Amino acid sequence: MSASGKRLSARIVEVFSSIQGEGVRLGERQVFVRFGGCNLRCDYCDEPGASDPESGEVWDSASLESAISALLGAEAGRRHKSVCWTGGEPLLQWEFLDAMADWARRNGLENFLETNGVLSKALERVAARLDTVSVDIKLPSAVGMELWEEHGKFLRLVPPGSFVKVILTEDSTAQEWDRVLQVMEESSPGLPLVLQPATPVSSPRRQGETVRPIPPVRALEFLLKARQRLRDVRLVPQWHPIWKMR
Numbered sequence: 190m191s192a193s194g195k196r197l198s199a200r201i202v203e204v205f206s207s208i209q210g211e212g213v214r215l216g217e218r219q220v221f222v223r224f225g226g227c228n229l230r231c232d233y234c235d236e237p238g239a240s241d242p243e244s245g246e247v248w249d250s251a252s253l254e255s256a257i258s259a260l261l262g263a264e265a266g267r268r269h270k271s272v273c274w275t276g277g278e279p280l281l282q283w284e285f286l287d288a289m290a291d292w293a294r295r296n297g298l299e300n301f302l303e304t305n306g307v308l309s310k311a312l313e314r315v316a317a318r319l320d321t322v323s324v325d326i327k328l329p330s331a332v333g334m335e336l337w338e339e340h341g342k343f344l345r346l347v348p349p350g351s352f353v354k355v356i357l358t359e360d361s362t363a364q365e366w367d368r369v370l371q372v373m374e375e376s377s378p379g380l381p382l383v384l385q386p387a388t389p390v391s392s393p394r395r396q397g398e399t400v401r402p403i404p405p406v407r408a409l410e411f412l413l414k415a416r417q418r419l420r421d422v423r424l425v426p427q428w429h430p431i432w433k434m435r
Contacts, residue, residue, distance in 0.1 A: 199285035200225035202238070202245035202277065204256045206263075209273065209301075210429035212323050212383050213352045219301060220260050220269050222253065222289075224276040229305050230394045232331045233356050235427075237393035239277040250288055257293075271299035271320065280304055283311035290318035306353075307339040312346050322351040324380075326369055330360040333394065337372055344376035352381040357403035357411065366411050370418050381421040384412055388427045 202223040209217045223236070225245030238244055248256075261269055272293045279286050279302060290300040299320040304312075306324035316322075324347060329335050344353070355369055373382060386402035403411070408424060415422040429435060 196249065197285045197288055198247050198249045199253075199282040200243070200245040200277075201248040201253065202236075204253065204260065205435065206260045206269065207429075207435055208432070210432065210434075211385060211427055212354055212425065213381050213423070214271075214301065214321065215425060215428060217271065218269050219271050219273040220257050220298075221273045221275055222257070222279075224274070224279045224282055224286075226281050227276055227278040227305070228281060228308070229278070229327065229332055231305075231327060231356075232360075232392040232394050232398075232400045233358060233387040233390060234393055235388060235390055236277070240393065244277065250285065250292070253289060254292055258296075269298065271301045273301045273303060275303040278305055278308070280308040280311035280315070283308075283314050287315045287318060290315060294318060306343045307336055309339065309342040309346060312343060316346055316348055319348050320350055322347040324351065324353050326353055326355045326372070328355065328357075328361055328365045328369070330362060330365060331356065331358055331400075337368055341372050341376045344372070344380070347377065347380070352383060353377065354383045354385055356385045356387050357408060358387045359401045359403055361403050361407075361411075363410075366414065370415055373419060378419060379421075381423065382415055382419055384408060384415070384422070384424045386424075386426055388430050 202225045204222050226242040227240040301321045302319050303323045326340050327336050390400050392398045392400045412424050
């Protein structure tokens, strides 16, 4: 329920306990809440089923609170530090996210948001309740459009403890990488930057073509260039496929 007393609901695909497999909080056990619906279509999306606005089922806040509490109880021997709000794109349903993030905070959990980093107005509404925002900067070669301006606005709003992730495919270019670094220098030079080679998947945007990771030599070139311009740069693969877990 919102602060105004309005009963809220959202489309939820799944709720589960697992280990964070990406970014700067790699290896942390979290409760994952996957929202349905996304405003972008990325070549490397590993959850294309969650992109459909009708994906998942409609949950109210009481049902989600019960599901999270049940996982915390069942996994009592494994401490959960945070809830990972993921998708799809959670900020499309920001009002529900805001209410649930408030509930999580009141129950001793941190809020970790995974987002495509373009919905700035929605982020403004919920940023005060978030502890970490994983901002996935989208390269035009992977999404078919330029989003540099949107990403720049978004990065100026993220809370301390956040980071930027860029998924790199064999189509990623040096020109795109220069724009990533420019956007970060202008908007968020203190945030960590994570280079993540794409996990091979069938592209939901390009009629099932296989998306392949950036060649290792080029990834290292990107890494070295970023380290010349930013303070905290890391190369971290997606570990869920390696661990064979979701």
